[in-house]
Amino acid sequence: MSSTPPYEAPRGTERACPSWRSEAVYRLLYNNLENAERPEDLVVYGGTGKAARSVEDLETIARALQTLADDETLLVQSGRAQATFPTHEDAPRVLIANSNLVPRWSTWEDFHDLEDQGLTMYGQMTAGSWCYIGTQGIIQGTYETMAAVGRRHFDGTLQGKTVLTGGLGGMGGAQPLAVEIAGGACLAVEAVEAHADERIDVGYCQHKTHDLEEAVSIVEDAAERGEATSVALIGNCAETHAELLDRGFEPDVVTDQTSAHDALAGYIPAGYTPEEADRLREEDPAKHEEAARASMVDHCQALVAFQDQGSVVFDYGNNLRGQAQDAGYDEAFAYPGFVKAYVRPMFCQGRGPFRWVALTGDEDDIAVTDDLVTDLFGEDETLTRWIEAAQERVPFEGLPARVCWLGFGQRETFAREINDRVRSGEIGPVAITRDHLDTGSVASPYRETEGMKDGSDAIADWPLLNALLNASAGADMVAIHNGGGVGIGLSTHAGMMVVADGTADADDRIANVFNADPGSGIVRHADAGYEDAEEIAESTDAFDRWG
Numbered sequence: 001m002s003s004t005p006p007y008e009a010p011r012g013t014e015r016a017c018p019s020w021r022s023e024a025v026y027r028l029l030y031n032n033l034e035n036a037e038r039p040e041d042l043v044v045y046g047g048t049g050k051a052a053r054s055v056e057d058l059e060t061i062a063r064a065l066q067t068l069a070d071d072e073t074l075l076v077q078s079g080r081a082q083a084t085f086p087t088h089e090d091a092p093r094v095l096i097a098n099s100n101l102v103p104r105w106s107t108w109e110d111f112h113d114l115e116d117q118g119l120t121m122y123g124q125m126t127a128g129s130w131c132y133i134g135t136q137g138i139i140q141g142t143y144e145t146m147a148a149v150g151r152r153h154f155d156g157t158l159q160g161k162t163v164l165t166g167g168l169g170g171m172g173g174a175q176p177l178a179v180e181i182a183g184g185a186c187l188a189v190e191a192v193e194a195h196a197d198e199r200i201d202v203g204y205c206q207h208k209t210h211d212l213e214e215a216v217s218i219v220e221d222a223a224e225r226g227e228a229t230s231v232a233l234i235g236n237c238a239e240t241h242a243e244l245l246d247r248g249f250e251p252d253v254v255t256d257q258t259s260a261h262d263a264l265a266g267y268i269p270a271g272y273t274p275e276e277a278d279r280l281r282e283e284d285p286a287k288h289e290e291a292a293r294a295s296m297v298d299h300c301q302a303l304v305a306f307q308d309q310g311s312v313v314f315d316y317g318n319n320l321r322g323q324a325q326d327a328g329y330d331e332a333f334a335y336p337g338f339v340k341a342y343v344r345p346m347f348c349q350g351r352g353p354f355r356w357v358a359l360t361g362d363e364d365d366i367a368v369t370d371d372l373v374t375d376l377f378g379e380d381e382t383l384t385r386w387i388e389a390a391q392e393r394v395p396f397e398g399l400p401a402r403v404c405w406l407g408f409g410q411r412e413t414f415a416r417e418i419n420d421r422v423r424s425g426e427i428g429p430v431a432i433t434r435d436h437l438d439t440g441s442v443a444s445p446y447r448e449t450e451g452m453k454d455g456s457d458a459i460a461d462w463p464l465l466n467a468l469l470n471a472s473a474g475a476d477m478v479a480i481h482n483g484g485g486v487g488i489g490l491s492t493h494a495g496m497m498v499v500a501d502g503t504a505d506a507d508d509r510i511a512n513v514f515n516a517d518p519g520s521g522i523v524r525h526a527d528a529g530y531e532d533a534e535e536i537a538e539s540t541d542a543f544d545r546w547g
């Protein structure tokens with residue numbers, strides 16, 4: 001493969017590696033680079049999340065995979081192939097550890113120091129564990145949250161409901177499409193017109209306006225007709241939201257994905273055009289931060305006022321509440337974070353982001369598996385609605401892939417069916433994987449494990465055990481990372497991948513891994529005292545719980 005951009009994942013049935021198990025890892029590595037934000041720096045996504053430490057390291061990893069036998073295991077340490085050891089056929093083919101530091105040294109300062117010495121790299125979540133599938137993951141995750149809001153508050157759907165949000169950037173840009181797929185009408189306020197234009201160009205947002213009244217009437221009219229739509233309103237949330245309140249707009253749901261976590265680079269203060277904010281950032285960063293935080297207080301106050309007037313309001317992991325509180329607004333935490341409110345109940349049932357990649361590059365393989373998953377779980381309306389919308393509106397990026405959230409039991413059933421189809425020759429080999437954001441695989445006190453019932457937010461034993469268990473159960477790749485989307489020292493998380501190559505041995509590995517992986521999440525949540533998880537743990541005979 002090329003060791004300079006543009007990178008491309010190999011397609012077809014001819015392999016560069018000894019088996020589909022080593023070939024799968026090889027193709028996923030190049031698929032990450034094919035989808036990379038900055039391939040010239042090997043950066044896949046999330047600012048600095050890399051696939052390999054350097055171009056030389058990429059070449060060495062590729063060479064190591066090309067000779068990796070099915071009774072050997074390759075060790076990859078922060079983007080560098082270190083050694084291949086003899087192991088056995090059911091052991092992982094590849095073990096990865098990225099960005100991990102001894103806790104006392106787990107700070108950005110120490111990390112950057114070590115990175116500058118060429119000793120480590122930032123792996124993000126799926127960047128350094130080679131399981132990134134492009135923007136489909138974030139669209140699906142956002143949809144899953146919006147669908148959960150519909151199920152919890154509005155008889156199962158957002159149809160006929162209006163959603164107000166802010167920010168149409170890298171991740172936030174998925175919101176209008178996600179709301180539409182969930183059936184709702186989305187009004188998204190974005191300060192930078194070019195960012196709104198990008199979302200409109202790719203079909204993630206339908207309309208754009210500078211006129212507040214027009215934006216409101218687009219979503220209200222659509223909601224009244226029960227139609228899904230989306231509109232980008234060009235403006236600043238710290239100003240528009242107060243005005244929307246004054247004019248009596250009553251959105252059913254309110255959230256936000258401006259980059260409020262970063263008062264300097266992520267949030268544009270009220271009273272400044274984006275260009276003026278750029279200048280202020282350069283000339284007087286402290287003033288920019290102060291102005292941004294003051295605006296965040298207004299923004300957050302508006303969200304609390306929407307909640308007071310009856311809207312469902314939740315924080316979308318951007319720390320708007322924390323910033324507003326630091327700037328003196330005591331009521332900032334009046335509304336909940338999205339994980340605690342909507343994602344954790346799914347985690348308690350072992351439900352999480354199951355994803356699969358057609359390794360030969362044949363799009364028909366995804367069509368077959370799309371049919372399979374909807375046949376198997378047709379009663380799950382959230383799932384069937386997603387698969388239909390994804391087929392219509394979410395283009396493949398790199399190797400054809402699909403993601404959908406599946407629960408404990410469902411994952412094993414579906415993965416085994418995929419392997420059956422590979423065996424019968426109906427489809428080519430498939431890599432089955434997931435995000436690190438999942439039920440048993442992450443400890444992240446500011447996000448996935450915020451506010452655990454028993455206070456165990458920062459306990460990182462669980463993702464480490466999850467990784468060890470997946471390796472013991474027969475996963476083909478297992479990864480342990482530090483940092484992810486929240487930063488060095490703030491999270492520990494694990495990834496995994498299993499190859500469905502149609503063999504009987506793969507049946508066994510799949511059965512064990514897709515029991516163990518979500519099962520460890522059930523156990524984690526049962527241990528924290530969540531009743532749903534306790535019930536599943538007690539009723540299943542798939543594992544024995546001692547805790």
Ligand code: NAD
Pocket residue numbers: 166167168169170171172173189190191192195235236237238256257258259260261262266267268269270316317318319447
């Ligand atoms: P981004 O920086 O790419 O986009 C932020 C957008 O907000 C930009 O388009 C910017 O122009 C706009 N913006 C900034 N200030 C504004 C203001 N005052 N009014 C209106 N628009 C404004 O960031 P992103 O990748 O889209 O992520 C957004 C935020 O959401 C981040 O803080 C991220 O951490 C958070 N997030 C968290 C999760 C999670 O917890 N899993 C998931 C998605 C996003």
